[in-house]
Amino acid sequence: MPAIDDAISKLDALIAKLETSSTADLKSPEPVPDSGPGLFARAQLQVARVLTVDEIASDKLYKTTIDIGGDQTRQVVAGLKRHVAKEALLGSLVVAILNLKPAKLAGEASEAMLLAADSPLEGGGELVKILIPPEGSAVGDPVFLEGSSPAAEYPKVLKSGPWKDIVAGLSVRSGRATFEGQPLVTAKGSVTLPAEMPDGAGIH
Structure with a gap:
C-alpha cells in the first residue's frame, strides 16, 4: 500500500538521520595543546638585542x-637591576617572549619579557642570569624545542594560564635552558646559561 510504504520510507530516513547525529556527537573535539611541545609552541620566544638600559624609580x-627584528622595537621593564650590571646588559643578545599581554610596572609600559634563570644562594639572596642565545644567532631568530621546528604562527596574546604552565616546565639542565627536559634552541644551537647556574634552577 502506497501510504504504508511512504510511512516506512519516512521512518527509515528519520532513523538514518538520528544515527548520523549520534555519530557526530561521539566525534572527539579538536585536541587543545595544553602540555608538552604543543603548549610550548604557543609562546613566541625569539632572540632580541638590548638597545637601551635606563634607570627608573625602582631598586x-x-x-x-x-x-x-623587522625594524621593530619593544619597551621592556626587567627586574634585573640587582643582578646584572647595566653595562653587561646593554648591547647583549637575549631571549624574549613577545606575545604576553602588555603590563605596566613602576608606571612604565612593558611590552615583552626577558627570560632569566634564578637560584637561591646560601645565606640569602639569589643568583640571576639571563639566557644566552647560541653563538651566531641573530635578532629575530625563533627559539624552539630541540627536535622540533618553529611554530608557523602564535596566538596574538598568550594568556597567563598557559604561560604559567610553560614556566613551570622551564629549568636549567647541564648548563642549557630546557622545557620538560627538552633543550631550547635556535637554528644555531642550544640556549645556555653561565656555568655557575645550577641544575634545576627555574627560568622565567
Missing part, C-alpha cells in the same frame, strides 16, 4: 628597549 627594575 629592582631597569627600563630597556629591545630590537626584535
